Amino acid sequence: MLDTLTGDLFQKLKLFHYILQCGSIGKAAAAIHRSPSSVSRQIQQLEDELGITLLQRHAGGAIPTQEGRMLYTHTLELFHDLEALLASVNVSKKGERLSGVVKILAAPLAVDCILPRILRHAARLYPEIRLEVTGSSDIRLAMKALTAHDYHFTLSAQNDFPVPVDFHPLLSTSTCLISPPGYLLPEGLTEHPRLLETLPLVGMREKVALSCFLQSRCEEMGIRLNIVHRAPTLRLQVLMVKAGLGAALVDGTHLASIEKPGVDILPMPFFPPRVFGLTQRHNAFQPPHVRAIMNLILELSSKTPS
Numbered sequence: 629m630l631d632t633l634t635g636d637l638f639q640k641l642k643l644f645h646y647i648l649q650c651g652s653i654g655k656a657a658a659a660i661h662r663s664p665s666s667v668s669r670q671i672q673q674l675e676d677e678l679g680i681t682l683l684q685r686h687a688g689g690a691i692p693t694q695e696g697r698m699l700y701t702h703t704l705e706l707f708h709d710l711e712a713l714l715a716s717v718n719v720s721k722k723g724e725r726l727s728g729v730v731k732i733l734a735a736p737l738a739v740d741c742i743l744p745r746i747l748r749h750a751a752r753l754y755p756e757i758r759l760e761v762t763g764s765s766d767i768r769l770a771m772k773a774l775t776a777h778d779y780h781f782t783l784s785a786q787n788d789f790p791v792p793v794d795f796h797p798l799l800s801t802s803t804c805l806i807s808p809p810g811y812l813l814p815e816g817l818t819e820h821p822r823l824l825e826t827l828p829l830v831g832m833r834e835k836v837a838l839s840c841f842l843q844s845r846c847e848e849m850g851i852r853l854n855i856v857h858r859a860p861t862l863r864l865q866v867l868m869v870k871a872g873l874g875a876a877l878v879d880g881t882h883l884a885s886i887e888k889p890g891v892d893i894l895p896m897p898f899f900p901p902r903v904f905g906l907t908q909r910h911n912a913f914q915p916p917h918v919r920a921i922m923n924l925i926l927e928l929s930s931k932t933p934s
Contacts, residue, residue, distance in 0.1 A: 629717040632673035640674040641703050642913075643667055644682060648700055648907050652689035670836040704911050727756035730794065731779040735837060736862060737904055738783035739763045740885040742798060746925050757917050780918045781908040783925075785837055796906040801881035803842070803899035806891040808872050813894065821849050821898045828874035830865050831855040838902075843875055845899055853877075866891060 646656040646667075653671070657664040675682050682696035692700060734743060743761065750759060762779070772778070785793050805824075809815060814823040824846075831853070832839045846853055857873050859865040862882055866889050869876050877896065883889060906925055908914070914922065 637674075637677075640670050641699075642672060643670055644696075645700065645913065647671065647683065647690055648692055648696075649912070653683075653722070655689075660806065689721060704913070724806070725756050726754055726916065726917040726920050729758045729760055730918050730921045731760045731762075732781060732783065732921075733762050733764055733769070733779045734783040735785065735904065736763060736765050737801065737879055737882040737885075741782055741881055742904070742925070742929065745928055746921075749924060749928060750921060754917070754920060757921060759921070765832070765838070780914060781906055781912075781922060784904065786903045786905060786907075787841065787843070790909055793907050794910055794912065795904050796926055798905045799881060800901045801879040801904045802901050803877055803896045804876055804880040804883065805875055805894045805896055806866065806869050806883065806889070807875040807894070808869055809890065809892055811892060813875075818894065818897060821846075821896075822851055824851055824877075826854075828854055828856045830857045830859055830868045830874045830876040832858060832862075832865065833858055838877075838879060841902060842899070849898070862886070898930070 643656065647653055650656040653668050654664045657667045671683065678699075680695045680699075681693050682699060683690040684693060739761070747759070749756065765870065770891075783798070786797065805813075805817070809887070812821075814826055817823045831842075834840075834843075842853070857868055859876075860866055862878060863886060866877050866883075866886060868874070869891050870889075877899075879902065880893075880895070906922060
């Protein structure tokens, strides 16, 4: 069987994985900056070499055949075994350390509450691994970043992704209401969420993950929030509240990262917790240096109280 295989089998298998992860040949080609015809041609060569049909192509994308699903499952195991092998080889080489670039897309809460401790340990343990961190709370950007392979993983909220992903929880945060010091809030606000409609609010931008979360939950409860001002960051949101421009619904854990916020804080128990964590493409194959940083994040976060 092996004698009949020609060409770069590993690269063709990687292309096959990109197609299944992205959903179509066109999207996979765009993600790796190749032409769709080139990707399609290599997949056709792989099918010819194996003597099986891997994909059922149609206008909307590509669906794996039964044989294609089996190949994907078995080669995924192969990729993970290869990753473990490469990691062990790197460790065993005398004087040689893991190196490379790790691209991370992080929500503002992750930037302020998760990454600071991680960065210190990463610099000490993996001095030759370079971290490129981009901060963004835009859900659309996070989803595009993963599907287009622009980033290795994201640090964001679990419910920000409607598509299947691999999610590893790191911390949870509850929603609270902040208001100017001494501001008179409606009595019974924590038991009667509709009273939120009476408050002028300083909100975040509409496409921000927290704004989408709050809007969705309020629609479920039949609440229409009165957003009179919007802020691009939590810190500016707090400053606007302190200035008397309104109250604001914020992440409690993220708020705790601001030293002496100087506002009154009221928990909002009718909003469910948001769970933040490490998100990567489903069954993604990560190189050893990326896996090392991921494991470091998971290990350190497990030792940090949520």
